[in-house]
Amino acid sequence: MKVELRDLEILAALAKHRHFTRAAEACGISQPALSSRIANLETVIGMALVRRGSRFGGFTEEGEILLKWARRILAENDAMLQEMTNARGVVAGRVVMGVIPTALGQATRLAAAVKRKHPRVVPEIRSASFAEIETGLGAGNFDLGLSYLEDRAATRFKALPLYRESYVLVLPVALGTPARGAITWREAADHPLALLTPNMKNRQIIDAAFREAGVMPRAVFETDDLSALFSYVADSDSATIAPANATDTRYFGPGFLTLPLVEPEIRRTVALLTPETGFEPPAVSATLRVASVLSASAS
Known part of the structure; x- marks a missing residue:
């Protein structure tokens, strides 16, 4: 029994895209050719690997086992090629990073620094939720994850702490200027707030802080995209809560205030x-x- 590396690449692409046509496009072949390769692989293995219907129905139990090994073999093949290149004194290869939206600025700075140091390394940044990053790291879809360091993540993955995230309220001056240089979470809840969607870890952190303060936010706009969030606030009469180091002042003019949030003071690694x-x-x-x-x- 002989399984070709190309067949494993096709299987991994199907797992990633969950769609026969999109997987075929990613592999640079036609959809019939992809289906034929999978059928031939099933013949070689002697087992059904894919559940078929009018559309992709997932993998069989045997298919999931082969997929696990396919990802491992493909990763080791990439590592082998990179190490051979590295032996010539040149570090090369693609590094796929899953990044929470609030850390995209830090991720791009890291990518630029890597590129300056190692021109043949190709950083790829994909915006993803906390849960998607955990899943993607486990499935081999991400090489690295830039995310919150939760207890569960600390036990499942190696972690390099980068910084501590604190939170600020960004609001138009027209909504009021507090007498001091900070604002409490309870006071922030009185403002119309544009926030990330509830499935995002950042929003869950924010909601937990409001609950600790004994109030709940009044969301007037929600999105899973930080740039869209900032753009909306810049063009509306609403405020937002964001990590201090992710608050891009280019979106806001002189008519906005950025106030640290206190009572409680929240910091996440x-x-x-x-x-x-x-x-x-x-x-x-x-x-x-x-x-x-x-x-x-x-630091």
Whole structure:
């Protein structure tokens, strides 16, 4: 029995896209050719791997087992090629990072620093929720995750803490200027707030802070995109709550205030997470080294 690497790539693409046509496009082949390769693979294995119907129906139990090994083999193949390139003194390869929306600014700065240090490394940033990053790291879809360091994540992944996230209220001056340079969560709840959607970890942190203060926010607009959130606030009579280091002042003019939130003061650790796979591609190792230097210089 011989399984070709190309068949494993096709299987992994189908798992990623969950759609025959999109998986075929990602692999650079036609949809009939993809279906034929999978059927031939099933013949070689002697087992059904994919549940078929009018559309992709998922993998069989045997298919899930093969998919797990396919991801491991493909990752090790990439690591081998990267290490061979690295042996010539050049670090190369693609590093896919799943990043929570509030850390996208930090991720792009890290990517730029990696590119300056290692021109042949190709950083790829994908915005994802906290849950999607955990799943993606476990499934091999992400090489690294830039996310909150929760207890569960700390036990499942290696973690490099990067910074501590604190929170501010961004509001138009027209909504009122407090006498002091900070605002309580209870006071913030009186303002019309544009917030990230409830499925986002940042929103869950914010809601927990309001509950601790004994109030609940009044959301007038919700989105899972931080840029859309800031754009809406800039063009409306509403406020928002965001991490202090993610508040991009380019979206706001002189008519806005940024006030630290207190009572309670909330701080959450954001870290670079790495799967515990037993091996680490050189491009990933290089990215972690650069991140460590950036973290040390910022502290």
